[in-house]
Amino acid sequence: MKVKGIIREERITLPELREVLHQVETERIDAGKEMSYELRKSIEHANQLSKASSEKSRLLVGELLKMEKMKPDIAFRIANVMPRTRDELRAIYAKEKFTLQTDELDTIIEVVRTHS
DSSP: OOOOOOOOOOOOOHHHHHHHHHHHHHHHHHHTOOOOHHHHHHHHHHHHHOOSOHHHHHHHHHHHHTSTTOOHHHHHHHHHHOOOSHHHHHHHTTTSSSOOOHHHHHHHHHHHHHTO
């Protein structure tokens, strides 16, 4: 019986996850092990949805966290989605108790564009 446990817990962006999954895939192939359906689907999902490099996404999160009204959860969601329009950004902020002004939305979109 295999016992699984959490080794460590940290937030990462989707491009960073793509790199981790690529390492796991390489290790499995080199060892001649078969990849599970879930692992294959996770790799496919990460490859299709990653829109930036891991370095750029991490820099984007750092820059977003310096802004007012920015929570870590939202910064990571923005780095994963890379919104291009105000509507996409508003969808990310939909569950928050506050709304952003147009100039604040434009500032965030401009930061995303510089890191894409």
